[in-house]
Amino acid sequence: MIVGAQWGDEGKGKIIDVLAERAAVVARYQGGSNAGHTVLVGNEEFKFRLLPSGVLNEDALCVLGNGVVIEPEVLCGELDALQARGRTGAGLRISGNAHLVMPWHRLLDGARELRLGDLRIGTTRRGIGPAYADKVARTGIRVQDLLDEKILRAKVSTALDIENDVLEHVHGLERLDPATTADEVLAFAPRLRPYVADTSLLIARALDRHELVLCEGAQGTLLDVDHGTYPFVTSSNPIAGGACVGLGIGPTRISAVIGVAKAYLTRVGEGPFPSEAEPAAAEALRTAGGEFGTVTGRPRRCGWLDAVALRFAARVNGLTELVVTKLDVLSMLDEIPVCTAYRLADGTVTRDFPAHQSDFHHASPVLEVTQGWRRAIDDVRNADDLPPQARAYLELIEREVGVPVTLVGVGQRRDQILALPGTESAVGVVAL
Ligand code: IMP
Numbered sequence: 001m002i003v004g005a006q007w008g009d010e011g012k013g014k015i016i017d018v019l020a021e022r023a024a025v026v027a028r029y030q031g032g033s034n035a036g037h038t039v040l041v042g043n044e045e046f047k048f049r050l051l052p053s054g055v056l057n058e059d060a061l062c063v064l065g066n067g068v069v070i071e072p073e074v075l076c077g078e079l080d081a082l083q084a085r086g087r088t089g090a091g092l093r094i095s096g097n098a099h100l101v102m103p104w105h106r107l108l109d110g111a112r113e114l115r116l117g118d119l120r121i122g123t124t125r126r127g128i129g130p131a132y133a134d135k136v137a138r139t140g141i142r143v144q145d146l147l148d149e150k151i152l153r154a155k156v157s158t159a160l161d162i163e164n165d166v167l168e169h170v171h172g173l174e175r176l177d178p179a180t181t182a183d184e185v186l187a188f189a190p191r192l193r194p195y196v197a198d199t200s201l202l203i204a205r206a207l208d209r210h211e212l213v214l215c216e217g218a219q220g221t222l223l224d225v226d227h228g229t230y231p232f233v234t235s236s237n238p239i240a241g242g243a244c245v246g247l248g249i250g251p252t253r254i255s256a257v258i259g260v261a262k263a264y265l266t267r268v269g270e271g272p273f274p275s276e277a278e279p280a281a282a283e284a285l286r287t288a289g290g291e292f293g294t295v296t297g298r299p300r301r302c303g304w305l306d307a308v309a310l311r312f313a314a315r316v317n318g319l320t321e322l323v324v325t326k327l328d329v330l331s332m333l334d335e336i337p338v339c340t341a342y343r344l345a346d347g348t349v350t351r352d353f354p355a356h357q358s359d360f361h362h363a364s365p366v367l368e369v370t371q372g373w374r375r376a377i378d379d380v381r382n383a384d385d386l387p388p389q390a391r392a393y394l395e396l397i398e399r400e401v402g403v404p405v406t407l408v409g410v411g412q413r414r415d416q417i418l419a420l421p422g423t424e425s426a427v428g429v430v431a432l
Contacts, residue, residue, distance in 0.1 A: 001215040001240050001243050001254055001256065001258065002016055002214060002215065002217060002258045002260060003220070003221065003240050003243075003257060003258070003259055003260070004217055004218075004219060004220025004221060004238060004259075004260055005220060005221055005259035005260060005261040005313035005314075005319070005322065006221065006222060006261055006262060006265055006306075006309065006313070007219075007220050007222045007265070007266065007267040007268070008035075008238075008268070009036075009220075009262070009268070009291075009293075009294075010220060010260040010261055010262050010325055011260060011262060011325035011409060012037065012053070012216070012217065012218075012260045013037025013038055013039050013048065013053040014038075014039055014325070014409065014414070015258075015260055015323050015407065015409070016053040016216050017053050017054065017057075017414070018414055018417055020054035020056070020057040020060055020214060021057055022212055023054060023057065023060050023211075023212045023213065023214045024060060024212055024213065025062075025202070025203055025212075026054025026055070026057065026060050026061075026062050026213075026214045026216055027052065027064075027065050027199070027203060027213065027214070027215050027243075027247050028064055028065060028068050028215075028218060028246075029065045029067045029215055029216070029217065029242055029245075029246030030067040030068060030217070030236035030238055030242050030246045031068060031069070031218035031219055032049075032069035032070060032071060032101055032127075032128050033049040033071050033074040033101070033126045033295070034049075034124040034126045034128045034219070034234060034295060035048075035218035035219060036294025037049075037053045037218075039053055039056060040412045041056060041414065042413075044085070046082075046085075048078060049074055049078065049294075049295060050064065050068070050070060050071070050074050050075045050078055051078045051082070051089070052064070053216060054214060054216065055089060055092065056087065057091075058088060058090070058091065059091070061091045061093055061202065061206070062089075062091045062092050062093065063093050063095070063199045063202070063203065063247070064092070064093070064094045064095060065199055065200075065246045065247040065248070066095040066097035066098050066199070066200070066246060066248060067236065067237075067242060067246020067247065068095070068098045068246065069098065069099045069101050069127075069128060069131040069132060069135070070094070070100055070101060070143060071100070071106075071126065071127065072146070072185060072192060073188065075094075075188075076188050079191070092195045093195055093197040093199050094143055094192060094195045094199070095143065095197070095198075095200070096142065096144035096147070096196050097142055097143070097144065098142065099132075099134070099140040099141065099143075100131070100146070100185070101127040101131040102127070102131070102141060102159070103185075104127075104130070104159070104163045104167060104181075105127030105128075105130040105134070106125065106126060106127035107167060107171075107176075108167070108171070109123055109127045109128065109130055110125045111167075111170075111171035111173060113125065120270060121233075121269060121270060122268065122270040122271075123234075123269065124296050125296075126295070128234060128235055128236075129234075129235040131235075132225075133235070139159060141155045141159065143192070143196055144196065146188070146189040146192060146193070146196075147189065147193060147196065149186060149189075152182055152186060153178070153179075153182045156181055156182040157178045157182075160175075160176055160178045163176075199248070200248030200249070203247055203249055207253055213249075215243040215247060215249075217239075217240075217243065218238060219236070219238040220238055220313075221239055221259075221312070221313040221316060221317060222267075223238055224236075224238050224239045224316075225237060227239055227316050229271050229272060229357070229360060232270050232271025232272075239316050239317050240257045240317040240318060241317075256320045257317050257319050257320050257321075258319070258320070258321050258323060259310075259313055259314065259322050259323070259403065260322075260323045260325060261310055261323070261324055261325070262289075262326050263305060263324050263325065263329065263330055263393070264285055264302065264304055264305055264326070264329065264330065265302070265303045265304060265306050265309075266285075266289075266300040266301060266303070267301045267303075268293050268296070268300050272361045273301055273303055274339060274342055274360075274364060274365045275304040275305070275306045275337075275339035276301055276302070276303040277303045277304060282301065282302040282303065283302075284332065285302035285303075286299055286300065288332055289326055304337045304338055304339055304365070304367065305338045305339065305397065306339045307338060307397070307400035307401060308340070308350075308351060308352070308353055309353060310400070311353065311400070311401055311402070312352075312353035314401050314402060314403050319403045320403070321403060321406045321423070322398075322401060322404065322405045323405070323407040323409070324394060324397060324405050324407075324408045324409065325408075325409035327377065327390060327393070327394075327408050327409065327410055328378045328409075328410045328411055330372065331372070331374065331375060331377055331378075332374075333372040333374075334374065335369045335371060336369070336370050336372050336393065337365075337367040337368070337369050337370075338367065338368050338369075338370060338396060338400070339365035339366065339367055340366055340367075340368045340400055341365075341366040342354065342363035342365065343363065343364045343365075343366055344359050344362065344363055345358075345359070349366060368396075370389070370392065370393055370396060371389045371392070372389060373386075373387035373388075373389040373390045375387060377390060378411040378416060380410055381415065381418070383408065383418040383419065383421055384421060386408075386410075386418075394420070404423045405423070406420055406423045407420065408420060
């Protein structure tokens with residue numbers, strides 16, 4: 001299982017792409033087109049929002065599990081783009097139980113954000129929250145409904161009966177015509193039909209054959225709707241437990257949980273961020289790290305590695321190892337601050353992530369300053385050749401989080417992921 005240990009955008013896509021070479025199945029378990037994975041293969045850049053990052057491994061089955069919310073137009077667009085570049089995408093399998101993001105979900109997402117004004121969440125406006133809300137309210141429309149025109153038309157009609165009133169009378173938007181809306185969605189059905197499968201069953205069969213199944217989390221721990229920085233979260237469960245629910249696998253079948261963390265920290269959208277850097281330092285990180293949202297293009301807020309949050313991620317995910325990405329971005333710094341504890345409003349200092357939002361909102365970072373290495377490391381191919389200060393930085397992370405760091409990223413390409421000596425990743429040392 002591979003999970004984001006921060007607020008998303010940790011570089012999971014690149015890691016999954018590399019590990020997927022050994023996998024029989026790569027499976028996404030939550031989120032939708034709010035996610036954005038960038039994978040660089042040679043000089044070719046691939047950007048995915050819905051397709052699992054593992055889709056570039058043509059030998060693996062690539063699952064969109066029941067926990068994912070799917071916007072048919074985006075999925076078909078990604079398949080087209082993939083096929084235009086000579087890949088087949090033939091391994092794709094879509095759970096019939098996954099919910100669809102419908103046109104009104106996107107409209108409502110935007111309208112609600114607008115109405116919230118200063119209290120907005122800063123969503124990607126892809127309709128994710130409203131789609132999950134309908135799922136839980138039991139009024140959602142699922143992938144399997146695409147396979148039966150009569151059912152789909154009836155469900156769209158029933159949903160729009162209510163949603164049109166909300167669109168018109170609450171938000172002052174135009175009503176959607178049920179027949180046209182159903183036509184638009186049904187247009188994607190023939191394209192998606194061949195990929196629909198019982199994905200829980202096919203994962204179970206792969207596990208029975210002792211094959212490697214990689215569960216791919218989107219977003220990150222701090223965006224989890226139950227355990228993240230609510231309400232500034234996404235509407236699904238990116239944490240490891242979410243994979244059991246979002247794919248239909250029992251927890252006893254999980255052998256390892258790999259957390260991916262950037263060597264510093266970013267956040268898109270609103271909400272507290274204790275280790276957020278001063279504007280000049282944040283700008284330097286943003287520029288060096290190319291920190292702009294894959295989906296929305298928004299500049300990401302940037303700050304220092306937060307060990308308090310990472311300890312929390314280790315706890316709620318049961319991390320067995322950590323992968324640290326983008327270490328090269330810190331190469332320009334003389335000194336690198338790391339947040340090791342929070343000072344709360346009443347002056348107490350804690351190493352534990354606050355359980356209540358007002359404590360977190362008022363937490364200020366206790367920063368420990370470590371020495372930088374001041375030389376480029378993107379050409380390093382063997383972790384032994386990393387500067388001593390860079391190795392010390394990784395050791396500090398291990399010490400603070402209590403989880404071994406097994407892989408480190410020093411650049412965007414596949415060959416810039418280094419295996420650390422003395423550790424062994426659950427998926428084996430990656431041969432690059
Ligand atoms: P939503 O998922 O579009 O509802 O957005 C809710 C919050 O999650 C916002 O703060 C988004 O910026 C954030 N978010 C959603 N997806 C991602 C992601 O893939 N990376 C980083 N932040 C994300």
